[in-house]
Amino acid sequence: MNGSFSTRMLRTIAAWVVVAVFFFPIYYWTSVAFKHGNDIFNRPPKLFAFTPTFDNFQKVFGISLGSGGITVTPGGGNFYMAPRVWDSIVIATLSTLLAVVIATLAAYALSRMNFRGRHSFVGWVLSTRMMPPVAVAVPMFFIYKNFGLIDTYTGMVLIHALMNLPLAVLLMKSFFDDIPSEIDESAIVDGASRFMIFRRIVLPMAKGGIAATAVLCFIFSWTEFLFALTLTTTSLKTVPVVSSTFVTSIGTAWGNMAALGAASIIPAFIFILLVQKHLVRGLTMGSLKQ
C-alpha cells in the first residue's frame, strides 16, 4: 500500500513470478494439446519451439479443421470424445438443476422458519458433506445394479445432485440470511402466503446467490471422478473418467488427452469468472462472506 516505489516493484514482480509458476502446468498441458507426437516425446521437453497442430482436437472432437476428421490414433483406440463431453454436460446441468431447486426450498425454510431441531438439522446436512464418496459409492453400486440405474443419466444425475446438496443448502441459506426478514413479515401482514413471498420476493432478490450456487454445483459435478467411475461402465462416461482411457497398452495418447482436458477447462473457467464475487462464500459453504 504505502511502501516505497522499489518495494512495490519487488512485490509486483514476486506476484507475477508466483502466479506464473502456478500457471505453468496449465500452459504446458495446453501446449501438449497442440503438439505432434514427436514434440511431446522430445527430450528436453519442448516448451515454446514446436509446430502447432489441431490434430489432437480433431481426433477428440471429430471437428475437421482442414484435412482430417475422425481418425484412429497410433495408440490403437478410437478417441472420439464428443459424446462423452455431451454426457458430462447433461449430467452436470440436470444434477445442478435438481440440487438447486431442492436446496433453495430447504434453505428458505432453514433461514426463515423457526422449528425445533433446526440447528441440529443444519448439522446433519453438514455431516452428509463429510461422507467419503467411497462409503456412498460402494452401496449405491449394488442398489443401482438392482434398479438398472448403472450407466444411466438418471443415476448419475441423482448421485451428483446428492453430492452437491449439502453445499447448495448451506450456501443458499447464507444468501437468504442476508435478505432482511422484515420483507417477508410485511408481506405476510399484507396477506401473502409463504410460497408467494418465496417466489415473488425472496427468489428474485437471491438471484446472484442462486447463480453462484448453480455454478459451483455444475463445476463439482463436471470434475467429479469416483461416482462417475463406479456407477458407469460403457455406454455413459464423463470427461474425467474417460481421460484415464487414453492410457493404452501401447502407450498414452497424451496429445489427445490434453486436448480433451484443455477444452474441458474452458467452460468451467468462464462460469467461475462470472460468479467470482461469491466464489469464496461458495468454496466455504456459505460460512465466509466476501
Place this chain on the structure above:
Amino acid sequence: MRVAQARRFVISDHPLPWLAPLVAILLVFTVYPLIYNIWLSFHEFVPRRRALEFVGTENWVQLGNDTRFWQSLVITFTYFAIALVFELVLGMAIALLLDSDGFGFGFLRGVLTMTLVIPPAIVGMMYLLMEDPQFGVISYLLQSIGLLNPNNPILATASTALAGVLVAEIWQWTPFMVLIFLAGLRALPPEPYEAAMIDGASSFQIFRRITLPMMSKVIAIAVLVRGIDLFRVFDYVFVMTSGGPGASTYSLSLYAWQQTFSFVKWGYGATLSLVTLVIILVIANVFIRIAKVRW
C-alpha cells in the same frame, strides 16, 4: 376438501413441505447406504457360491491384522498433514503477497482461480506426464540440477511416489487457500494496523500479533473444508499410482474401493469405507467443537 387441506398445508408456515425433498434424497442416498454398509460389513462375498454369506465380525477382526490397512491409514494421515501444512503456509504467503490494489493484481487472482476448475483426475494426468522419467518437464528439471536420479522415476519409486502425488494436490488446492485468505485479509479492519504502525511494530510482529489472531476463524473454516476433502483423497492416487509402487500411496478411500471392485471383497470394502467415514466424522466434529466453527 382433502385437496384444499393439503394445499393449505403446503403453503403454510410448516417447514415440512419445504424440507421434504431434501430429507427424502438425503435419507435414500446417505442413511440407506450407511445401513447397507453396516449390514455388508458383517457379510462377505463367496465367489464359489456366488453369494453373500454372513461372516459375523470377521471383517472387523481382519482390520486389526491387516497391515495394508494400517499402512493406508498412516499414508492417509501423512498425506492429509503434509498437504494441509503446505497449502496453509503457501496459501497465506501468497495471499499476503497478492493482497494489493496495484495494477494487474486482480488479473493475477483470476488466473489462480483456474486450477480449481480442472477435474482432479485430469490434474493427476497432467502431473503423470510432467513427472514422466523420460520426457516429463518436472523430472527433466530435477534431473538436470542433480536432485533426481534418472534411474528412479518419481512415481515408480516408493520413497518419492507420495511426494509426486502431493505436488499435484498442493498445486491444485493452494489457490483455494489463497482465495479464502485473501477474502479474509480484505475484510480486516484497518484500526489495529494503524495503532501498530504508530507503536513501531515490525511487519512480522504485526502478522503474528494482529493478522493471525484476527484471521483465526477464516483459517479454521479453510482447514475444515479442505481437511475433509484431503482425508478422502482418491482421484490423484487412483490416476497417478493406483496405490503403488508396493503400497506406498494407498489412501484409505482407494484401498476400500479396490477391495470392493478389484478384489470382490464386498464386505471388507464396506468395512473399510465405514472406518474412513467414522474417522472423518470424529475428527471433523471434534475440530468444529474446538474451533467453534458455526454455520
